[in-house]
Amino acid sequence: MTLVHRPCVLQSEDLDPAAAAWLRESCDLVVCHFSHPDFPAHLASAEGLVVRTYTRVDGALLAKAPRLRCVARAGVGLDRIDVAACRARGVEVVHTPDANSVAVAEYVFALLHDALRPRTALREAVTPDRWNELRHDHHAPAQFSELTLGVLGLGRVGSRVARIASGYGMEVLYTDLAKIPASRRHGAVPVALEDLFKRCDILSIHIDSRPGNERFIDARRLALLKPSAILVNTSRGLVVDASALAAWLRANPAGRALLDVHDPEPFPADYPLLGMSNAVLLPHLAAATTAAHVNMSWVVKDLYRVLHGQRPEHPAPPTP
Helix, strand or coil: CCCCCCCEEEECCCCCHHHHHHHHCCCEEEECCCCCCCHHHHHCCCCEEEECCCCCECHHHHHCCCCCCEEEECCCCCCCECHHHHHHCCCEEECCCCCCHHHHHHHHHHHHHHHHCCCCCCCCCCCHHHHHHHHHHCCCCCCHHHCEEEEECCCHHHHHHHHHHHHCCCEEEEECCCCCCHHHCCCCEECCHHHHHHHCCEEEECCCCCCCCCCCECHHHHCCCCCCCEEEECCCHHHECHHHHHHHHHHCCCCEEEECCCCCCCCCCCCCCCCCCCEEECCCCCCCCHHHHHHHHCCHHHHHHHHCCCCCCCECCCCC
16 A cells, blocks of 8 residues: 655644645644744754745755745745745745735725724713714814825735725825736826825825835935825835834924834834824734635645645745
């Protein structure tokens, strides 16, 4: 009787239980958080590694994983994975590029509703005076349809944000390195980068961490924004210069920043934006929906393909 090889797969962060159970049918799955003392020992025998947001896959990790053949990122960004180093060792990298696009786009507008349409739920009867006070205090100065949204990066998430904004009747401008076909613009108008910053009332950031994008939102570009602009970042923390943004917010008290991502995460007590009244800091929640979590977890199918000699559907893009 021929024994079927069951590759050893190490899971370093959470996966949806159904996806993990599916993987166990053909692989020996070991669950061990990357911070656990036993992690290096498991890594030594792992042929596959499943990660999510915070496991760093670099040369140091790869040196401890001589049998590794595939790193599967249950998510979109590859900031913490040295793809070039992996492929130099013959290790494939796969991910789930469209798994959380809907969740993140919805989240952008959840943040904007909180910022632009303040509201208080009543939990008890109030006097007529208090009723009128609340109505006065929660008066929104502008409707979405009166505002111009600037989308920096019209990729999978950015194009969905543009699509939602068009439903509100907003003017939508965008800038992207790639030439975007009209069918994917959802009415968004391409403009030069400087014009995007100057003209938008809301700037929604959707760029990746490729070389050249670190601190892309710097003091020079922030100075182009309107004093009352709202900056929303649900992409990568490192694309924003936090110190420069803090200085801009101090100089422009009517401006606001809604930040779901940070550099580093979690941020320390001396984070420049901490404690600022016009900065809303959130703990990386944009993709925190059941559907997105499930979609990202099914990266295990591509992991299976690689470990069984098949071509993956979503390999990481080539490094520059």
